[in-house]
Amino acid sequence: xxxxxxxxxEKLLNPRPGSKIAEARDYGIDxxxxxxxxxxxxxxxxxxxxxxxNSMRRFEEAVRNAKTANRLKxx
Amino acid sequence: MINLFEIARRLSExxxxxxxxxxxxxxxxxxxxxxxxxxxxxxxxxxxLKRIASVLGxxxxxxxxxxxxxxxxxxxxxxxxxxxFTFETTMGDVDLLGxxxxxxxxxxxxPQSLRIDFDGYSAYLLSIPALIIxxxxxxxxxxxxxxxxxxxxxxxxxxEE
Numbered sequence: 387x388x389x390x391x392x393x394x395x396e397k398l399l400n401p402r403p404g405s406k407i408a409e410a411r412d413y414g415i416d417x418x419x420x421x422x423x424x425x426x427x428x429x430x431x432x433x434x435x436x437x438x439x440n441s442m443r444r445f446e447e448a449v450r451n452a453k454t455a456n457r458l459k460x461x
Numbered sequence: 462m463i464n465l466f467e468i469a470r471r472l473s474e475x476x477x478x479x480x481x482x483x484x485x486x487x488x489x490x491x492x493x494x495x496x497x498x499x500x501x502x503x504x505x506x507x508x509x510l511k512r513i514a515s516v517l518g519x520x521x522x523x524x525x526x527x528x529x530x531x532x533x534x535x536x537x538x539x540x541x542x543x544x545x546f547t548f549e550t551t552m553g554d555v556d557l558l559g560x561x562x563x564x565x566x567x568x569x570x571x572p573q574s575l576r577i578d579f580d581g582y583s584a585y586l587l588s589i590p591a592l593i594i595x596x597x598x599x600x601x602x603x604x605x606x607x608x609x610x611x612x613x614x615x616x617x618x619x620x621e622e
Contacts, residue, residue, distance in 0.1 A: 391620065428577045428579060431488050
């Protein structure tokens with residue numbers, strides 16, 4: 387009987403016990419995000435990284451501005 | 462505005478000899494790591510240094526550890542006077558590495574890399590096994606999560622279970 391091999395995405399979403407994938411999950415790696423990333427091309431993955439990095443910078447700036455505003459208000 | 466994709470495109474179009482390593486390479490393989498810098502291992506030939514300088518020059522590179530106000534001149538001879546550089550640029554940080562610990566220099570890295578099509582340009586991306594070797598050789602606690610991601614991705618690509 388032929389056994390169908392699983393796709394990388396399937397392996398990440400349902401890791402075999404004792405596997406490196408299970409080890410990563412137990413360490414705290416979000417395997418659903420890895421599986422999601424595999425749906426994109428390498429170019430799309432890097433573009434998405436840039437978008438995420440820019441978003442994080444905007445969040446950091448917003449938090450910084452809010453803290454400054456709160457400090458000024460407290461005076 | 463961070464645009465590491467565009468920096469890599471410009472390097473490729475100017476025929477710079479480089480291999481993408483570090484966080485962008487992990488991301489390229491499918492990792493969920495968000496990085497703000499492009500790490501590349503580059504060939505140290507004079508021709509290549511000139512090409513790198515012509516690409517990065519317009520992005521106003523400046524060493525990240527250089528205090529504000531101190532003058533800095535960037536040209537290809539700047540790159541002759543060192544091996545590893547950590548620059549901030551107008552499109553994001555770029556780290557130039559003459560050698561990657563545990564893996565080697567540009568010529569050593571190329572056979573351990575994949576030539577990847579990035580929608581209109583192509584560049585070498587260090588392979589997952591080589592990235593694992595580099596992370597292990599670096600031995601930094603901060604790389605532990607990246608190592609777990611790389612090992613999981615490598616296993617997911619494997620034919621064996």
